[in-house]
Amino acid sequence: MKTSTLETWIWVLIYGGLLVLCLGVFVARRDEALGQGFMLVGAVAAVVGVVLIYVRSRRKSSE
Known part of the structure; x- marks a missing residue:
């Protein structure tokens, strides 16, 4: 996976996850x-985005 694609997924997951988490607070x-379902899905998405930042930092640059 290209670094630019990975970076796009990182930010989509983080910002999308936080948006869904906030939506869950209001729906609750x-x-x-x-x-709570919205909050759980949003939190998981945001955490996956943060984990992908770690993965990106450990990758060897191939570009």
């Missing part, structure tokens, strides 16, 4: 189970 006021 009306439906707690659905809100």
Whole structure:
């Protein structure tokens, strides 16, 4: 995978995950189970993005 593609995925996962997490906070006021589901998915996506930053830092530059 190219570094530019990896960087795109990193930022999409981090920002998208945080957006879904915030959405879950607001949804939880009306439906707690659905809100917690949103928060869980958002948190996992953001964590995966952070892990990909670590992976990118450990890769050897092939470009």
